[in-house]
Amino acid sequence: MENKVLEFIENENIDKNLVAGVKKYIAETAPADEEAGRIPSPICFYYGKEVWEQALSALLSSKNLLLTGPKATGKNIFAENLSALFERPLWNVSFHVGTDASYLVGTDTFDGDRVVFRKGPMTLASEKGGFVVLDEINMAKNEALSVMHSCLDHRRVMDIPGYRKVDIVPAARFIGTMNYGYAGTRELNEALCSRFVVLEMPVIGENDLGRLLRFRFPGLKDNMVSQFSKLFYELNRKAEKGEISERALDLRGLLDAIDMMALGTGAGAALDMCIANKTFDPYERELVRDVIKARIPGDLRAENIFDSTVIA
Ligand SMILES: Nc1ncnc2c1ncn2[C@@H]1O[C@H](COP(=O)(O)OP(=O)(O)OP(=O)(O)O)[C@@H](O)[C@H]1O
Ligand SMILES: [Mg+2]
Structure with missing residues (x-):
């Protein structure tokens, strides 16, 4: 084997x-x-x-x-x-x-x-x-x-x-x-x-995160690999500075959100469910949403995120 x-x-x-x-x-x-x-x-x-x-x-x-x-x-x-x-x-x-x-x-x-x-x-x-x-x-x-x-x-x-x-x-x-x-x-x-x-165990490095995203989602467009990585590190920085709690900072959540996008869920809803909604303080949740929106428009759909060849 x-x-x-x-x-x-x-x-x-x-x-x-x-x-x-x-x-x-x-x-x-x-x-x-x-x-x-x-x-x-x-x-x-x-x-x-x-x-x-x-x-x-x-x-x-x-x-x-x-x-x-x-x-x-x-x-x-x-x-x-x-x-x-x-x-x-x-x-x-x-x-x-x-x-x-x-x-x-x-x-x-x-x-x-x-x-x-x-x-x-x-x-x-x-x-x-x-x-x-x-x-x-x-x-x-x-x-x-x-x-x-x-x-x-x-x-x-x-x-x-x-x-x-x-x-x-x-x-x-x-x-x-x-x-x-x-x-x-x-x-x-x-x-x-x-x-x-x-x-x-350290937080995954930038280069390795790009490789992980490409491995898990082979059809992910290059610019989306870069945007999702930047979003992850931006949330990371905000959590380190104490501007948001660590609840929203979760690589698991980001990967889950991309899984859902591949199945047709809009980017905004997927990122809400898998990242922003994990913070229960309304003020903080809005902050997290703003960071997300600045990088990933909420109305993006599978065809904008993945190469058409991998969308069923
Ligand atoms: N360096 C890394 N290489 C590959 N995958 C990673 C890496 N860091 C995080 N992940 C991904 O993050 C997700 C969560 O991984 P895992 O369940 O092993 O984390 P954990 O550290 O055990 O978390 P917890 O403390 O919440 O149990 C998985 O999808 C995993 O692929
Ligand atoms: Mg674990």
Whole structure:
């Protein structure tokens, strides 16, 4: 099976030693065939050479990686890219205040006949050498996190009361994500934090944003690539200066809006729904709308935005 992410990073001029390290890992790691369906096919590549290099050097030296940063900086997309690159099955654990240790490691259940241990995602990934995304890890209670201490440090073991000791196979990797911008998020417990190397995810650079837009929307006209990029950075600047809150600043929203435009929604309505309406303060919403209108006329339609050849 071709490895598109490997091809991608080779074209990105990522440090040759790191690429060689990835190839060695793949060659030396037994494929987890029965879990092949868990190897992700990301909807797009992660764009950002520096982040790639930092993450690869951490993962190749068997570190656990914590991706931190504001919303929509590509943390989950990047984790999927990494798992696809290393050709490993991915288990995703979404943390919330109710996540407890038994959800992570597994629990006894009755299968109609007898009590059996149903393995949780941490146990499965630890045995099969998978990648585990510990999504929004800072949302979890300490009780759930303490079980992971021995997994994440040099011991690399999970001792499950009443079950057995699970050694974490060398191929397994743990990738945490954490967004400190959202309401309700917490600081990460210090003991846990010290078991990760922390990669601060930057806002996508201008050149990379242009490439992402062209990849996601191959028919997007050149001038629209430029206008949408400028709009994104203008909102970014206003949020940095505190003129608008960060609610409206959202690459996810911009991509969603362009998706809707491709399906025929007018630019004004699409940008309202996906960007401006995410701010609930009427004054601020008008400010955001003004920034949008100055760049993208509200009455633009698919035929003005995309080359006619790609419009059905
Ligand atoms: N550098 C980047 N390269 C590729 N895609 C990116 C990049 N930055 C943001 N994106 C895009 O932004 C969108 C959101 O990405 P993702 O869900 O991975 O973000 P996140 O950081 O996990 O956000 P949140 O903190 O809100 O969960 C996706 O469509 C993704 O393609
Ligand atoms: Mg995320």
